[in-house]
Amino acid sequence: xWWRLPRAxxxxxxxxxxxxxLKRIVKNGPPPGxxxxxxxxxxxxxxxxxxxxxxxxxxxxxxxxxDEKPAWSVVCFFVTKPFRGRGLSVKLLRAxxxxxxxxxxxxxxxxxxxxxSGRWADPFVYTGTVSVFRRxxxxxxxxxxxxxxxxxxxx
Numbered sequence: 001x002w003w004r005l006p007r008a009x010x011x012x013x014x015x016x017x018x019x020x021x022l023k024r025i026v027k028n029g030p031p032p033g034x035x036x037x038x039x040x041x042x043x044x045x046x047x048x049x050x051x052x053x054x055x056x057x058x059x060x061x062x063x064x065x066x067d068e069k070p071a072w073s074v075v076c077f078f079v080t081k082p083f084r085g086r087g088l089s090v091k092l093l094r095a096x097x098x099x100x101x102x103x104x105x106x107x108x109x110x111x112x113x114x115x116x117s118g119r120w121a122d123p124f125v126y127t128g129t130v131s132v133f134r135r136x137x138x139x140x141x142x143x144x145x146x147x148x149x150x151x152x153x154x155x
Contacts, residue, residue, distance in 0.1 A: 005018075044089070050070070051109065100155060109150060111150060114149055
């Protein structure tokens with residue numbers, strides 16, 4: 001919900017309130033992202049949707065739009081520890097591109113970190129890493145911060 005809400009509202013409903021808000025989105029749609037399964041066990045998550053559904057992007061100087069073209073955004077990943085390092089994020093990104101294309105998107109954006117100084121701790125790469133996005137067919141279109149490129153895949 002961090003990406004979807006004004007900061008004051010996010011902080012006001014921190015924890016249980018944001019959990020309830022996400023459950024409402026899941027129940028009422030559209031789906032807020034994709035799940036990856038190993039058998040019947042959920043092991044990964046990728047949040048995506050039309051860029052305007054993420055108000056935090058509109059407030060960010062670093063992640064402001066590159067142009068006026070409508071785009072969808074991938075803003076968050078989670079992969080359970082036993083499944084990290086196995087390419088699941090790349091598979092989620094490819095599935096996200098397929099899903100966004102089916103929903104009419106022509107551009108899919110991401111806002112990964114570029115860990116130039118080596119490996120970053122997992123909690124700091126929840127938006128993905130630039131290498132994962134490159135492997136899924138994205139290319140850099142803007143960089144307003146040394147460690148935060150804006151990448152796109154044209155669908």
